[in-house]
Amino acid sequence: MTAARLVVLDRDGVINQDSGEFIKSVAEWQPIPGSLEAIAALTRAGYRVAVVTNQSGVGRGLFSEQTLEAIHAHMSKAVSDAGGQLAGVYYCPHHPDAGCDCRKPKTALLRRLERDLGVSLEGVPFVGDRMSDVGAADAVGARALLVRTGTGEATARALGKRNIELFDDLAAAARAILAER
Numbered sequence: 001m002t003a004a005r006l007v008v009l010d011r012d013g014v015i016n017q018d019s020g021e022f023i024k025s026v027a028e029w030q031p032i033p034g035s036l037e038a039i040a041a042l043t044r045a046g047y048r049v050a051v052v053t054n055q056s057g058v059g060r061g062l063f064s065e066q067t068l069e070a071i072h073a074h075m076s077k078a079v080s081d082a083g084g085q086l087a088g089v090y091y092c093p094h095h096p097d098a099g100c101d102c103r104k105p106k107t108a109l110l111r112r113l114e115r116d117l118g119v120s121l122e123g124v125p126f127v128g129d130r131m132s133d134v135g136a137a138d139a140v141g142a143r144a145l146l147v148r149t150g151t152g153e154a155t156a157r158a159l160g161k162r163n164i165e166l167f168d169d170l171a172a173a174a175r176a177i178l179a180e181r
């Protein structure tokens, strides 16, 4: 069986520039060059694109859930202005110590995505920059792709000998996914 025509993306360090100080406002959300166009290319090719992101800044009291929603509205508009579409933006707002079941590498957000879209994530490309992305992808049988943007270089080093698909950025990862068809 072929995988659903779906691509899952982490947000910070994949779509937009990451910050060690968290992305706390719409103004701090700055796309990585080529990422919006990459989502547009996937959309045009018939892929649904969903975002799954850990946003513990909410749980840490650094910004409100309302601000996070505003950031995501801005991101979705930036994607549509580029000609793409987001099928969903799923986030964990909890503090890492909260023990929730949705903070990646936990899988509750991914399972919700499966239910909402009516698909299995088995074999679905999941593009991330952190070990928590790779772990979440592994846990649901998705296909982990790592980008060098964000903290991807460090993650690649930490993975050591594990053979993972590694790309310069989301644009390169999307080109590879599209070239397979």
Ligand SMILES: [Mg+2]
Pocket: 010, 011, 012, 013, 014, 018, 128, 129, 130, 150
């Ligand atoms: Mg990230």
Ligand SMILES: [Zn+2]
Pocket: 092, 093, 094, 100, 101, 102, 103
């Ligand atoms: Zn959570």
